[in-house]
Amino acid sequence: MNLTLEKLMPVATGVLLGAAAVAIAMILLKTFRGPTAICTLNILCIKTNSVANAAPQQIHIATPVDGARDIVVSWETSGPVEQSRLEYRPAGQENWQTTDVVSKRAPANGILGSRQWLHQARMTPLTPETVYEYRIRSQGRFSRRTYESELYRAKTLDDPIKYPLSIALVTDTGLAGRADRLTPHANPVLARLIDQPAHLILGLGDYPYADSDERFLFPEQAIGAWLREWQPVLAQTPFYPQWGNHECCLRETTDLWTPRFELPESDSPDGLSYTFQIGNVFFLSLFSPGVEGLTPNAYMLSWMDEVLSTAREGGALWLIVYQHEPIYAHGQAHPADPETRAALAPIFEKHKVDLHLSSHDQSYERTYPLNGVTRDEFSIGSQEVNEYRQGQGVIYAKVSPSGKKSNITGDFSHLPPEKMPMIAVANDKAHHFGVLELRSPEELALVVYAVDDTRTYDVLDVVTIRVIP
Numbered sequence: 001m002n003l004t005l006e007k008l009m010p011v012a013t014g015v016l017l018g019a020a021a022v023a024i025a026m027i028l029l030k031t032f033r034g035p036t037a038i039c040t041l042n043i044l045c046i047k048t049n050s051v052a053n054a055a056p057q058q059i060h061i062a063t064p065v066d067g068a069r070d071i072v073v074s075w076e077t078s079g080p081v082e083q084s085r086l087e088y089r090p091a092g093q094e095n096w097q098t099t100d101v102v103s104k105r106a107p108a109n110g111i112l113g114s115r116q117w118l119h120q121a122r123m124t125p126l127t128p129e130t131v132y133e134y135r136i137r138s139q140g141r142f143s144r145r146t147y148e149s150e151l152y153r154a155k156t157l158d159d160p161i162k163y164p165l166s167i168a169l170v171t172d173t174g175l176a177g178r179a180d181r182l183t184p185h186a187n188p189v190l191a192r193l194i195d196q197p198a199h200l201i202l203g204l205g206d207y208p209y210a211d212s213d214e215r216f217l218f219p220e221q222a223i224g225a226w227l228r229e230w231q232p233v234l235a236q237t238p239f240y241p242q243w244g245n246h247e248c249c250l251r252e253t254t255d256l257w258t259p260r261f262e263l264p265e266s267d268s269p270d271g272l273s274y275t276f277q278i279g280n281v282f283f284l285s286l287f288s289p290g291v292e293g294l295t296p297n298a299y300m301l302s303w304m305d306e307v308l309s310t311a312r313e314g315g316a317l318w319l320i321v322y323q324h325e326p327i328y329a330h331g332q333a334h335p336a337d338p339e340t341r342a343a344l345a346p347i348f349e350k351h352k353v354d355l356h357l358s359s360h361d362q363s364y365e366r367t368y369p370l371n372g373v374t375r376d377e378f379s380i381g382s383q384e385v386n387e388y389r390q391g392q393g394v395i396y397a398k399v400s401p402s403g404k405k406s407n408i409t410g411d412f413s414h415l416p417p418e419k420m421p422m423i424a425v426a427n428d429k430a431h432h433f434g435v436l437e438l439r440s441p442e443e444l445a446l447v448v449y450a451v452d453d454t455r456t457y458d459v460l461d462v463v464t465i466r467v468i469p
């Protein structure tokens, strides 16, 4: 056979075109098979109005100013909106109030990333300790079709707050149904928080794991899927998220996350840490994601020193700090960085922080009250296992994971067989979540529940701290 270049060229061109067509088809197939897979390419969003629509989704609430009188509702639509409004009323009443909606384009991850629309509306002024119903009406710009959300309920805090008050801790969740089967217990945690809502939820970071969940081509799809999965909880309970190494640095970025949330105003140098107070409890939500180079720097340490000092002077009885990176962690997946401990612990001790909460290393570890913490040293303020007096030292609790096991170990983060001397309670065999209970103005408790397939919630640990004059 006499094969000349002239004869081979059409064949080669055909093969190349075929390969390109297959590659494009694979990208689109991967894009459209995922649970969030709509509106991936901007061109398709415009042309395919059936998928780029004004249906409200990913609904979640926040109380960045005053949880007794003010609730902000945030949501997304995959397409542009002509008109949108939030309707709300005290539960059981007939007449609806309406409020304006502020809309903006969502950030996208590169030119091929989807660009959805973000919306926010503020319900204010509200009456303290009142259940409100709300719903969203939204009309598409192109189709003029009107969408209406389900009816949701949210309750304002009392003023002054009533006890007991519960604050759930959620972190390292992942999304249910991962192909690698690392999230067998994502749903039981959700179910518990739907059935027994907390007053607030603190997020300690690492939510959808876009980098290792192969269902998502773009990170914002994974973020959208997580917000949809958690909508039944977050549409009724205000969420105060902090960011982990996944939200900042593993395909996801804080630029994708932060525009979706309404958080308390902050002048922190990193722009990602913030503070708020509930009753006499002051919270510092600290961006310390456990990534080299992102440990709080000198400016942040100075800012922390100042806000904790101001909180004490302002009469806060309890100080709680939460961040993603643990101060003490001995698991195989993410052992703690002694340099971070040496930098942060002296500030916590200076202001007598009562409780430090973290996650990242996927197993439970909780210390005794500690003092004199340096890189390698510490002293124990009380050898009691569960009950403490305020002022005995800083208690460090690593409460992780709420749903997802570690990719590094394919399991929980295995702990050494012998418990380390500063650790009071440890467990590397159960998914779990914490509930911070403000039992009275002078009593604070952290209750940690283990979850399993039976959806029973065994108590894994209880820490009680009391003010004793």
Ligand SMILES: [Fe+2]
Pocket (backbone or CB within 6 Å): 206, 244, 245, 246, 290, 324, 359, 360, 361
């Ligand atoms: Fe992490």
